[in-house]
Amino acid sequence: MIWDRKYETLSREELQRLQLARLKEQVARVYEKVPYYRRCMEEAGVRPEDIRSLDDLARLPFTTKDDLRQNYPFGLFAVPLDRVIRIHASSGTTGKPTVVGYTKKDLRTWAGLIARIVTMAGVRRGDIAQVCFSYGLFTGGFGLHYGLERAGVTVVPAAAGNTERHIRLMQDFGTTVIVGTPSYALYMAEVARSLGVDPRRDLRVRRGLFGAEPWSEGMRAEIEAAWGIKAFDNYGLSEVIGPGVAGECEEKRGLHINEDHFLVEVIDPETGRPLPPGERGELVFTTLTKEAFPVIRYRTRDISRLMFEPCPCGRTTIRMERVTGRSDDMLIIRGVNVFPSQIEEVITSTPGLAPHYLIIVDKKGYLDEIEVQVELSPEGFSDRYEDLASLEEQLRNRLQATLSLTPRVKLVEFGSLERTTGKARRVIDRRKEAAK
Ligand SMILES: [Zn+2]
Known part of the structure; x- marks a missing residue:
């Protein structure tokens, strides 16, 4: 099943036409509404009307995490604060936190994108999903929560911590999907066994949606064996929207990027130059539809490569290789x-x-x-x-x-x-x- 068949199966031409129209609009809007972006574009000698093709994207300056910090807290918001109805922030372990905001429309968009990746992972109405992420400033908990609801899934917002209670709830509610970090999933399986509960035999969990930290294929195999489930990766970062940027379909051959909302580039992390299609480098995202907190060419520090071959699942969006290395982690x-x-x-x-x-x-x-x-x-x-x-x-x-x-x-x-x-x-x- 494809959640948003219209947008997830566009032809390349249709998609690029849509992307270009949205890009022009987005660039014009940030130029008008965000003094910081206007200044950066003036310094780079580029004006909104210079964006005539998707290739012109490369003329725009990058945005980095540092730029976000320097504009702490609301300097990069493109709408007045009274239109922002939700704020999230990064943990800020290495300096000031980075703050992001959402309008009502942004939250609707976000939930829709999560519904897409949830559906990609074969989760649907009738499933009972236990969210084991923390709920708070971190985007993981609330992001997945509302997207799962949108997809019609029964959500148990159990949140991180109190692992024994998690296991009890899974037994009592008949939980079929777990959502959280991969390392916590492994820990929960250990706790279950210590309580005399065999996750494979005594629980009904059949799928897992994991993200927020890099995890290897070996880790996936461990989790799948421990729980007797299929484990799916998803990708996102709060600066771009949170989870919901990309997700794995049943083929598990890369993550489909929601390209009608995010324009992706792969650049050489040293020189900043765009790399030829299919080469491995740093992912850069431009948001195409966000109202409160648009980003232009945001440098993720995540290393990946794009895959352009058609996917047997029927979605036409390009896929990114799983991110197993963040250049910050190197x-x-x-x-x-x-x-x-x-x-x-x-x-x-x-x-x-x-x-x-x-x-x-x-x-x-x-x-x-x-x-x-x-x-x-x-x-x-x-x-x-x-x-x-x-x-x-x-x-x-x-x-x-x-x-x-x-x-x-x-x-x-x-x-x-x-x-x-x-x-x-x-x-x-x-x-x-x-x-x-
Ligand atoms: Zn696919």
Whole structure:
């Protein structure tokens, strides 16, 4: 089933015509309403009437998270505050939070986009969805909540935390869909088992919609095995709208981008130049319909690539590869680029280990050092390993082959690393802490 058949199956020509019309309107509006955008465009020597084709998009200046912070809190709003009926904000762990606003129409649009991705994941009326995201300034909880309602799904807004109650509700209500972060989904399965509840046998959950943190295919396999469900990825960021920018269909071959609302580009993160179609680079989004908080060429720091081949599901929108690396998450260790997701992929494909890990980066003298702490699987040692040392060595060798550097490896008891109900903390970079 396709939620919005008219817009999700447009021909490329029809779609591009619509995109261009909306882009012209959006650029003219931000030029008129947002002094910051007008100034940036004047500095770049471009006026709204210069946008005559979609290629002209590249003439517009980028917007970054820093620009958002500098205009804290409402400087980039394109409508008067009395038309803004909802505000969300990022956590602001690394500086001032970034604040976004929605008009009544924006909220309607947002719920409709979430209804699309919910439908893509095979969730529909008759399903009972338990939302395990936190509800608050973070866009995940409310975003999914209203979109699921729009799709006609029965929503249980249980929110993050109180994991035992989550399991009880799933048993009592017959929950069929869980929505949350992938790391919390794994933790919930552990808690269920500790309560004597087998998530595969004793619960009716059949699908999961996960997002808000990068997760590998290995992690997906772990979650699907633990719950006996199909797990779907979705993508979004609060600066662009929140969740609802893109979602996975049943084919699970990339995430369909809601292109009638978001214009996507892939650029070289170093030079800022647009890359040829199909190349991997940084995703950049321009909102085409947002009223309160439009963004022009917003740099996401997320690394992905676009896929243009037709999808068997019938949707014609282009797809983006799953984001497993955010350029912000990339660690540079002795000059080597390392993504935490690469380490996760190795861990989840090594038998005897649990998908719970912590990466600690430190500096010894002038040299960077990396330590990977991983939990043993709850079954403890499998018979295939003679002792701890051989498993450690195997993991070290596999990580070395993937990363081209040799990390220290420390196996720890199952359950000893911290569990969170929201986004998991995977990396401690002591080099940064020492530099402060
Ligand atoms: Zn598809």
